[in-house]
Amino acid sequence: MFPTSKPDPSLLRGMTQRRLGRRDALRLGGLSAMGAFLAACGVQGKGKPGASAAPDAVAKFWNGKVKNGKLDFANWPLYMDPKKPELKKFTEKTGITVKYDEVIQEMGPWFAKVQPQLSAKQSIGYDLMVITNGMQFGQFRDAGFLAPLDHSKLPNYAANAAKSYAQSAYDPGNVFSVPWASGITGIAYDESKTKRPITKLADLWDPAFKGKVGMFSDLQELGNFGLLAAGLDPAKSAEADWKKAAAKLQEQKDAGIVRNYYDQGYVDALGKGEVWITQAWSGDIFQKNVSDGTNFKFVIPEEGGTIWTDNMAIPITAANPVDAITLMDFFYEVENAATLAEYINYVCPVPAAQATMLKHAAAQTGEDKEYLESVANSPLVFPGEADYAKLHYYVGFNTAEEQQDFSKVFDPIVLG
């Protein structure tokens, strides 16, 4: 079940813990999975007419579709409590049985796998899938592979989802998708070593931390921080900006400030004191602190951090779309959103789930209570308005050629 190419020692300890986030699954998923996955995240069809689905397209799709009492759900590994309490509850409530498969490991291969069937207008065997806001999302959308959502069937979403998602660049108005969970890229640090709070990207360039700074080897993540540090907005950047950002990053490398360019290994490096301050993914640091009792800090830098989102979508050839959209909406019931986030620890798209989680916490005692409280109060699960304001989406590419150019600019830094 677990490809064992790259387990992380802290993870091996984590396995005995009660909870295991999706990042850990990615960590298990293969040496390259994370990088490829995140690279995919960033490559999106900027400027494509996201809300292009004509009003009658919704009617045309949903016309005559009925509830069949079953559905097939494709998701990433460990993106739900293995006992699947939410799905059991869903079946009890609606009579719809769910076949849940953890078959998605990387966006590129997933797209490559289902694209032939979708092109041939055949079922891919799934009625619901969770896909990241990357290049493949745009490909799914633009190829007409995603069913336009009938928002009349999503009352909970309308009532409970954070409003900012409707303004996303990759799917404005949530025509084709609704968020499952999000993650934030920011800075993690060990205050016992840095001896001062870290607040801004410039701290990653501070010679005081020479040889103790970690950066991501993923070009998107690295490039984003280079751009933000240079005062540029990744989502609106062009090649000339990338070169400026690359120069800034090269300067950081040449000065010997960067210890290494990490993939998921940065958590371990932080834990061992190899790095004091590093680029980081929100869920990891939260997990690390919970499972290892460390006290690492995670901040969204003043200049800004980045966010990515995994979304639920219905393939156009789905056999049970009504059942699928029912499940979509089910996860926007506050109670269900709360229990899901309690397990996966990623940014929850339902703000009201925070209060529910605190209520759950109050009903518990000891460690469980502590744990739930810490999840509920984490800005990494429920970012505040100020946090959201600082979050940027990744660099958007109009063409794959642009993406290649982007790689060419940042490649020499990582592959030194």
Place this chain on the structure above:
Amino acid sequence: MTTSPPHHAASVRPGTGQHAGHPAIEFVGVRKDYLSHGEAVPAVKSLDLAIGQGEFFSLLGPSGCGKTTTMRMIAGFEEPTAGKVFLDGKDVTDVGPNKRDVNMVFQSYALFPHLNVLQNVSFGLERKKLAKSEIKRRVGEMLEIVSLTGMEKRQPKEMSGGQQQRVALARALVNHPRALLLDEPLGALDLKLRQQMQVELKRIQREVGITFVYVTHDQGEALTMSDRIAVMNSGLIEQLGSPRNIYERPASRFVAGFIGTSNLIDGQVSHVDGGVAVLDVAPGERVLVPVTGQVQPGRALEVSVRPEKIDLHRTMPHDSAASIVSGVVTEVVYHGTSTNYTVATSAGSDFVVFDQNAHDAEDVASRGERVFLTWAPQHSYPIGV
């Protein structure tokens, strides 16, 4: 470093060379144990032996008898557990093989597979740091002696077994060692080549005049070539002597059985008459055996007689001066020059008789026939007396 060997050692020395002072090789009170599963297993139990200068000396015995261990102690590959080894009167017990002036011809030749003939043969002289011209001269000379001139550039694997054998010989002899050790050197050759090499080895030994110590399990080889033979069994020398002495007067039942074929008769002395003991084995049958010293009637004796010494008769002969035993032929095997009979005798054991095919064909006894075996008294030997 140098200890003189004990005085008595200089006594046993048939067929010696000129160095009257010291034997070429001498073992004094040597024992060799091997560790096996943490236990000491003796390979050589007790060995006192002196090999003379220029002697062709064979160590003969079945595998595991200790002969190879003995040789390896001469070469320096094994260190005795107890006792001392002397070469030319010098105590070499603790001296490494590279510092001993003896050379060895290995069982499978052990030629250096990565070197050609010339390099193989020069190996020892190069280690001795002789002048290049001297090495060249001596190697050339030696290759001539072993008839390998013109093959200098050959690799061992390109040569026949006989040729490899001669390279091994040359490689050892070229160093003019005090003694040459040969560990079953002919074992891998076919019969004809083996016989040829036996003659060759004898010739070379005469030419170079150095001591040869020859390890073999082949009694024929040992008998043909040696000045003296030590027959070993279970880590001990059973008998030491000339080939004739070993063959005709085996000192033990083991030697009698190991060297050639022997017919053995157990019996009691009925009387002694003029230095000849008479054993009555059955009514009208007897075995005569010359004895020395006091042998009392009634004493049990084990007597050996070689198959080729026996005459086979189809009718009862009348020769009171010979041993006579009767029996029934159980096997007849025709060998061209002789016919071999197996006869179940009244003396107890089965006799083997080699009968020269000097007579007419119809005179051959057949299976199931009752026959009479006779031989002269001097061909019977009491064992261990």
Place this chain on the structure above:
Amino acid sequence: MNRVKRTLAPYLLVLPGGLWLLVFFVVPMVTMLSLSLQEGDIVNGYVFTGHWQTYVEAISDYQTQMIRSLVYGAITSLVLIVLAFPVAYWIAFYGGRKKTTYLFLILLPFFVSFVLRTISWRMLLTDDGVLLHPLKEAGLLPSGFQLLGTPTAVIAGLVYNFLPFMVLPIYVALERIDPRVVEAARDLYASPATAFRKVIFPLALPGVFAGVLMTFVPASSDYVNSELLGGTSTTMIGQVIQSKFLHTSDYPTASALAFALMAVLLIGVFSYARALGTEDVMKVAAR
């Protein structure tokens, strides 16, 4: 009829293996070769245009990493010879009845995944890990000293991971040496050292040769060790290829680099084999 069967039999025997090689080796190789000559991008697909310039660009962009990989590979092989020879020698000549056990022990780390082993090395070599911490405490090393991220760490990791591939062939070569040949050398006045130099080592050379082949090639194209143990300037060509394939989906460049690496290694191996043909190696060493 029977004769036909007999002539066909060897070919039929080759068939399964041959098909396997064709399907799983030749076909992907040809595909990769074709890929290296294509142009395009991941969204619109790649089209074969015979664009060989990709090779020129790829090699000029990544020659540093290419050369670095070959240098690391060569150092790794050299260090391995020095480390593996005594081990193989000891097992072959002093291993006694426990030879198999010792060989098994050498292979034991291989029962753990390659990556996991390297990860455990990460933990071992880390700045304040079991290795460096005591030395720093004792004042033998400055507190800022680090092994991870240095070429030393990468090469040490390669050496560790490929050790059995050097030990085993040398062991096999040594094991095949007739002990009597060594005794013959000793008998012919060679000291133990001379016997080693003149007989044992030359006879073990084919094993060393095989060991170099089996370590230099994979060490040069390895990416795990430099990825996990290396730093910002120890990138090896394997990492570049991996990154081009998996992270940036630049298949033509990745394929071109893979082919260029293969060509360099093949040329290297063949010239090595030619220059040091085992026969000649022995002759040289014997002098």
